[in-house]
Amino acid sequence: MADALTRSMRASHVLVAILVIASLIFAVVGAALGDTFYLRLGTEALIFAGLALSVDILLGYTGLLSLGQALYFGLGAYVSALVLMVTPSFWAAMGATLAVAIVIGLVGGFIANRVRGVFFALITFGMAQVAAKVVYNTRALGASDGLIGVPIINVNFGFASVSSASPAGFFVLTLAFIFVLYALSAYLLDTPFGRLVIALKANERRVPFLGFSTVTPRLTAYVIAAVIAALSGALYPMLRGFVSPELLFFTTSGNAVITVVTGGVGTLVGALYGGILLTVLKSVVGSYTEHHLIVIGLLFMIAVIFLPRGLMGIVRPAIERMLEPRAKP
Amino acid sequence: ADPIKIGVVTPLSGTYAGIGQQVRWGLDLATKEVNAAGGIMGRQIELIYEDEEANPSVAVQKADKLFQVNKVDFLTGTVNSASTVAVGQVAERANKLIATTVSFADDITGAKCSPNVFRVNARAGQQSAALAAWLAKDKPKAKVFFLGPDYLMGRSTVAAFKDAAEKSGASSLGEVFAPLDSKDYTQYFGQMRAARPQVLYTSVAGNDTVRLFSQMQEFGLMKDLLVLGASGTVTAQNLPAIGKAAEGFATGVGYSDEIDTPENKKFVEAFKAANKAAPDLYGADSYGLIYAYKAAVEKAQSTDTDKVRKALEDLKWQTPQGEKTLRAGDHQAVQTMYVVRVTGGKFMTVGQVSGADAIGPDTCPRF
Amino acid sequence: MSAAIEYFQYVLAPQMLIGLVLGVAVILVALGLTIIFGLLDVINMSHGEFYALGAFIALALASIGLPFWLLLILVPLAMLPVGYIVERGLIQRVFHSGERHVTTLLLTFGLGLVMEDAFRLVFGPNPHKPETPISGAIDILGVFLPLYRLFLIVGGAVVVTLVALVVYRTRLGAMVRAAAFDKHMAASLGVPVQHVYAGAFAFGVALAGLAGVLLAPIYTVFPTMGRDFILMAFTVVIVGGMGSIAGVVVAGVLLTQVQAISSLYISPVWSDPIVFGIMVIMLMVRPQGLFGRLGHG
């Protein structure tokens, strides 16, 4: 008997597979046509989708709305930029980001997890504000100007090497990277650990009576989300060659939340589709009118009101039904 | 022939939307004129706008789009100095040229200069040189207090003016930096009053100036105080909202709509007819840029990056505010600087410094 | 000695007094926010834009010649139906979903974006400065205060008192909270739930509008003005205790004093991180804030 949650997760996998295939086709076509802009835009969309993924782990599974996830995204971006400016090594940048994200994630998680619900949203917002202002005011971090001049790097895999300046190459690398982050999150959420996290969302107060501490799973989920956000952020300076404090601002956090809600809360894959949709939309609408905020805002409101489960909320059940007969012998 | 495409990444929304509007008006007007007169080498100019949202990350993405997809030949419009520097890096990687018509920070054509970046407006140092020279004459040995916005542009303008003013005999009483978009400047008034300055120098801009000036007036601080500022502090864009509080304000600028030359009169008239508003320095400098580009392309007989760069270096061309030269050593425009003062709700020219005296040394380390 | 007195007279005392004016401004904005949250459990992210809307309406009405004093009444009245319609047309559609906090927060966030952009569309990007209705200033022992700011302190106190009376001295508060918690049960006890939600929301929105009229002469009117006080207002609401009127007053005064003093002795640019830091610490050690929820002592 397939568990309902497992089944919907499987539907998400199908949707991700479609996305990956489509992206690979896009990469091949893009490379063939010698395109750089759309490939780079696609890469940026994937990077921000990674941030959205981390928001969805918190919002969709742990039930915690983070209004300050840009804190970790920006953290990753700055750490990566600083490392790259000293030594242009992908692995050094990623390793340093991972380490810093775990440490800061634990500290942030300790602070934020003292409160629930709406207070969690506000405390994460507050922490991100403080961090953003500190970066904005710190001359050593470039202050309001940010850091420019992050070098182009070669990502070495032993068997192959990809330049961050190669649009198609770096796109595929980012795709693979975000896909791994997705797969890891999806796997975790289908384990007893993940289910405990989901149970916390449904009724936190009942969990201790089932024999589990509520502190560990919640903090773990928070740190995982922080790491995913930071690792995604670490790719940003490789793509764009600079970082600025705006990466930590509320706009960045807010956009990630918009992404998740439009894509579908609690689906993981919604974050990816939402990220791509929103980037494309902003790029298209922005070229037609400077009043793109009205358009984005309205679309977002419509999503909140009419598609409480987001785009994937419409698509996924259909896939689930298609998977149904196979699930039952 | 195919049109020549110029990309414009400028803030159309957010805090700097008002400046973006002037940039747009200036560029549109010049483009219309050039196109009506047959374009550049027989090719029409086409402007392609993108909203920078006052965010460097967005600016970079939009610049990328204009270069790669729209295949623009040239790019301009960035306001925020941080965006200008970041977009300059994009231009370098794409092997294209950009010019800013707004950003003040000295670094852009100084420590952070780039072979692909030009600046056709006056930088902080030029503005200060003119203003300090005038101050030394009008109020010798003045005691000055400084109030700037706390980011690169603010620090850079205050430092530049302090330097220039102290060299010409003024003394400094203290300085304070307020966050960008401050709602209340009254909290700095205590320090200001305690210092008892004769002169206040400020480089806040846009809506911040409206608040600073009206709050100062409310608190009676405008009495017996000479207020000076950076070029962007009071402009046609916020002057109506500031109203009487702007009376007596003086600044060093590369442009003012009151400059008394036939070229400028013609420009102001055309600008007002098109936009129902007076041009300010952003509008005028953006307007002038199109003519600089036209001159350079015609000189190079090509839109090729290297050729146009070559042509832009040491280019002399005519603008509403007179002749400008792009210094080859740092890509900074050299131009006559004016000191203008608000009198009866309008800017009046009260002083003038030749381009050579205002420009200052070339500090660009890269070329 | 005289240097110390002079320092107090010119620097410290004005700094604190000015901090108080700012405090009143923040309290006025935070009041509607805390009421909407305390009664309806809705975090209104578009509250700042309603504050801006109040200021823009005032600007428009003043330009056709209506006097400021009339606007003080007209604008909040005009905002009532606006709030009512927004609640019935938008908020109500997601109000009863399981995650009300999240859905309403997101919805009003979207609404705020739309409103801000709409202001820019209609009024242009540049600032407007309404005339100050009372000019002149008083000078107490060298501490200088414009009369309008004095009026603001007094007027603010009156507004807060009136609002507190309405919320605490009537059974309205309990009614709204009951309806917000369990609409079916409340309705079966005869509570006209639909009107109650919309009414409470409209009340909060009208207060935002009132703040807009009162503060426009000092802080000017422009499309993004909604962002100005909102962060500070949120902080004050949280530190004071979400939904508590007393909390807003106490936290509003305290935090703006912290801001005033810290910008004097540390640096103005660090006063924001300090205030947000206080909020974070407050949430950690006492998430319910200085005072509890509305009507809970």
Place this chain on the structure above:
Amino acid sequence: MLDIHNLNTHYGTSHIIQGIDLNIDRGAVIGVFGRNGVGKSTFLKTIAGWVRPSKGEVVFNGERIDGQTADRIARLGIGFVPEDRRIFPSLTVEENLTLGYLQVPHRSGADNNAALQRIYRRFPRLLERRNQNGTTLSGGEQQILAMARVMIGRPKLLLIDEPTEGLAPMIVADLFAIISEMKAEGCTILLVEQNVRQALKACDRFIVIERGRIVQSGDSANEQDRTTLMNTISF
């Protein structure tokens, strides 16, 4: 006074109430019995306006009330005590009670207060706990509060869903005494109860629901009807 005709209710696609017809006279007490999940609560919720019927009509004192809002229905004089008590947690006991004033539009403050005092006399425990948060009461106390809250509005028709749930025997007896008192005052009552034996003593008539339909309708005084009832409900 209450006429129900061909009532049908759906939750999404599940058809819960499948055509119920029922007429109740003023002052009658009707027991509603049936196993778990047959739709008893849904039946009451439909009358109270918590869910909209998909078909059929409900007429109260000559007025169609199906499709009206729950607060309208309450103000017409229909009180409802749902099965899970539904005490407002952030309200004190007294606030929970005084909320009930609204069921009677235009009653004077003095009359309201008199009604409250009457309740306090009847349930002294509530007076003791008046300033405490409603949900800190014990399960049984909450049940009493839920009843008292509706009684304060003096309903003409009272819908009660499993009121004795969780009550100690003494209070159960008390509760049935209250029901009798209310009946004596002319209140019509529809009572869902699992405690069939006790409930039968208080009822004039009863119905048994199975899968959303009335499968038996009987007279509590009739021996034959009672035997059939006992057989139906304890499979």
Place this chain on the structure above:
Amino acid sequence: MTPPVLEVRDLSVNFGGLRAVDNVSFAIARNRITTVIGPNGAGKSTLFNLISGAVRPRAGQVLIDGVDHTGEPPNRLQAAGLARSFQITNLFFELSVAENLRLAAQILEPTRMAWRPVSASRAAMTRVDELLVRFRLDGKASYPVGKLSHGEQRRLEVAVALACRPKVLLLDEPTQGMSHGDTEDTAKLIKSLADDVSVLLIEHDIGLVMSLSDHVIVMHQGQKLAEGTPTEVRGNTAVQSAYFGHA
């Protein structure tokens, strides 16, 4: 001599001025059914809260198998072998019936399974299937709990408490809201459980209490009023006036 499976000593707690549980001591015998009765508001559920770690006692001790667990959080008590149900249904309402049970049975899996997909959790899954059938909820296994009827939720509440195979089981009014037939079923079930579980029960259904209990504790106004076999307690005059309402 083996210590009693559950013992409380001088347990007390206050809510403001109210002594909700006042110096209560008793022990329950292994694999027996002990029932707590008492008027509404006597402090029975509060007693459960103290034993299960939901509320910290002001004074007194809670011992399981002779080991002191006073003041420990619920998950630690659970690990010591204690499980409970709630008087006011306390389940994961958005999750399915099966998932509620699986979560409750998850503790049966060895820790190393915590990082394997749940579909690999054989032990828990078997337990879930068993309970679904036993509580006649198999037809609604994939229903979200929020959409069950009240009585069905009550049944699940008991099933969830049982899922982890506890040593000591606290049931707070398990039959409340259940229909006649279900009540009898549940009574039979509780009886059969007592072969290997020690049960502490709160019940108002006197018939059930008398037929089911090995031992009865009577609470009144926070204190233990009496204790003994069902018949002894029933004969106690203090109990009669405090609880049954006739002297």
